[in-house]
Amino acid sequence: MLEGIAYVDGGVLAPQGFLAAGVSAGLKRSGKRDVAVIAAQDRCPTAAVFTRNAMAAAPVLVSREHVADGHARAVVVNAGNANACTGERGRADAQAMAEAAAAALGCGPQDVLVASTGVIGVPLPVDLVIAGIKEAVERLDVIGGDAVAEAIMTTDTFPKQVAVRIEVDGRAYAVGGVAKGSGMIRPDMATMLAFITTDAPLDPRACDAALRQAVEVTFNRVTVDSDTSTNDTCVLMASGAAGGAAITPDDARFAPVAVAIEYVCGELARMIARDGEGATKLITVTVTGARDESDAKRAAFAIAESPLVKTAVFGGDANWGRVAMAIGKSGAALDPSRVRIVFAGVLTCENGTAVPFSEEEAARALSGPEVEIVADLGAGEASATVWTCDLTYEYVRINGEYRS
Known part of the structure; x- marks a missing residue:
């Protein structure tokens, strides 16, 4: 543990200003949770990095467009189906996921990012997913982090989440994260999804800089089988709910918050490697x-x-x-x-x-x-x-x- 950083409970919901839920929509044969929503209470600075695989999945294409302005309100995720190599139908289905969440949350579709994980090349049962999104939005609360961690799993053997707190200039900020990944892991930004939240008041440029710095030395340093997924997505949302003036990349407060974000990403990255499919070490x-x-x-x-x-x-x-x-x-x-x-x-x-x-x-x-x-x-x-x-x-x- 780095000096000044302390573990806290709550995972992705440890930071203030976020709600989440995970539900079973019928995509997994096991009947376990398979649709999740992580929502900020208000539209907030957001950054994301995605797979460099040339066969990028439909949700990646949609989310790249939606995060381009550096803001978002929510992320919706489904497991059990990657919605990759599904052509125009897949693109329309990913957009429909964003629209369903937006309608339920009362925001614009462009403020919703989409992520999917599972089997490639199979059409998404979008009606089931949309029903799951609507149910998840109805169930949003401040204790839904565990349900999200379960809902995004595929071949993972354990849920992956962590949260820390850091004090900067007398004000406490939290950083939380949840991830999934076990096989097809070799991020180039594995099948890897990661969602990081903070209540620090990062502005969009600081959000992007902190995420890219962290990903380069954490998720980009993990390999299970050298295969880069079509769906890799890592998102950082900054609610600013802990208060204080906006933090820019040049602000003295940026460095300690960025260190905490890197720490959370590093913990999640090691969990992914530890949980490599069939791994014992x-x-x-x-x-x-x-x-x-x-x-x-x-x-x-x-x-x-x-x-x-x-x-x-x-x-x-x-x-x-x-x-x-x-x-x-x-x-x-x-x-x-x-x-x-x-x-x-x-x-x-x-x-x-x-x-x-x-x-x-x-x-x-x-x-x-x-x-x-x-x-x-x-x-x-x-x-x-x-x-x-x-x-x-x-x-x-x-x-x-x-x-x-």
């Missing part, structure tokens, strides 16, 4: 000694996305040669004679060659729920960290049976 990959940050990221992702590294961790094998292979193929500049690899806290490679180590000690270190891999490229001073998970038999089963 969270893997933190840190590359140091890189020529620049770009090289550090390139090498870290090469390690984190290597099936051989991920299966070695699953099997409890400190096979550092697979890490060496991954950084070597990454294209990052390195000095082979200076490469150093620490696998699960055990030094396994120094100056590019093997170092004697206890296989038993390494196996014990690899048996826990979290594993860290550190590789020094010996080429500079830059570093980067990426989070991933192990690759298991269960991942194959989950994705082999996904539509069955």
Whole structure:
């Protein structure tokens, strides 16, 4: 926990000025909640980042347009169907979701963002979704965060939410967040949705700057299977309900609030990696000694996305040669004679060659729920960290049976 930041209860509803609800509209075969609404009490500064996948889903296309003016009133979400690769009908259905929420909330459709997650290429049962949106709006309250966390899940094994409070110039501000993501995870801004709220009075430019700074070093540093979803969406809404003058990017108050937003995004990002489909271990990959940050990221992702590294961790094998292979193929500049690899806290490679180590000690270190891999490229001073998970038999089963 960073100094000055404290955990609080409430998740996405910890900040003042927001209401939420999650309901079952019949999209999930299980009958569990599958439609959610997060609404600000008033139209407020909002920023969003989306997938860079060229096959972006209809809700992404609609939300990009609606958030362009830097404001929104609400976000509506459905799980169980991605509304992706659904053509003009999909676009119309996403717009209909926004219109239904707007009519129920008493705002304009352009003030509603839309997100969907689930199976690609299947027409959205829009009548069910619209009925769910209307019901969710009727149920909006200040304790609906848990219901939202459940409603946006697909193959997730646990809901993902967190909230913190920070004091800035004698005034307390809260930042809360909720996310979903387990497979098809490699955000480029995984299937990932994240919704962040704050009651700090960020103006639209500060909202956008804070979100982009946070996403770059959190959600953009997660990979489960290297696949970037068609639906990735991350939204930040700032109600300003905690009071105070508007915060701009140049304001001295911006930095501490931005740190709190980054902290929340980082916690959610690690939850997504920990909950990778079939995962048994969270893997933190840190590359140091890189020529620049770009090289550090390139090498870290090469390690984190290597099936051989991920299966070695699953099997409890400190096979550092697979890490060496991954950084070597990454294209990052390195000095082979200076490469150093620490696998699960055990030094396994120094100056590019093997170092004697206890296989038993390494196996014990690899048996826990979290594993860290550190590789020094010996080429500079830059570093980067990426989070991933192990690759298991269960991942194959989950994705082999996904539509069955």
